[in-house]
Amino acid sequence: MASSWFEDISTQLWGVGEAFYAEVRERGVLPMLRPVAPFNRPGFMAPAVTVGGLVAALLLSGVALSALGSFVVALLALYLLLVQVFGISIEVHPFGAR
Numbered sequence: 866m867a868s869s870w871f872e873d874i875s876t877q878l879w880g881v882g883e884a885f886y887a888e889v890r891e892r893g894v895l896p897m898l899r900p901v902a903p904f905n906r907p908g909f910m911a912p913a914v915t916v917g918g919l920v921a922a923l924l925l926s927g928v929a930l931s932a933l934g935s936f937v938v939a940l941l942a943l944y945l946l947l948v949q950v951f952g953i954s955i956e957v958h959p960f961g962a963r
Contacts, residue, residue: 888897899905900914947953 898915898919900911900918904914905911944955948955
């Protein structure tokens with residue numbers, strides 16, 4: 866029997882989760898936070914590189930979220946401009962409904 870694309874994606878995501886959990890169970894979480902070569906040399910700088918990488922990831926996530934917020938606000942402003950000023954009606958119907 867053919868499975869749907871949603872089942873395929875959920876199977877793949879469960880596989881990734883199980884592989885991640887097996888890795889954490891075998892080695893723990895800390896080895897995943899260590900930098901890889903060539904950024905792990907010299908050894909005494911590895912914690913600073915790790916902290917810098919985590920801070921950079923958090924900073925870039927914040928930039929992405931603020932960009933998403935700006936995008937949503939711009940779309941809302943465009944919608945209000947089209948509907949209120951130009952009188953264009955925008956309707957969205959669910960799939961399969963007429």
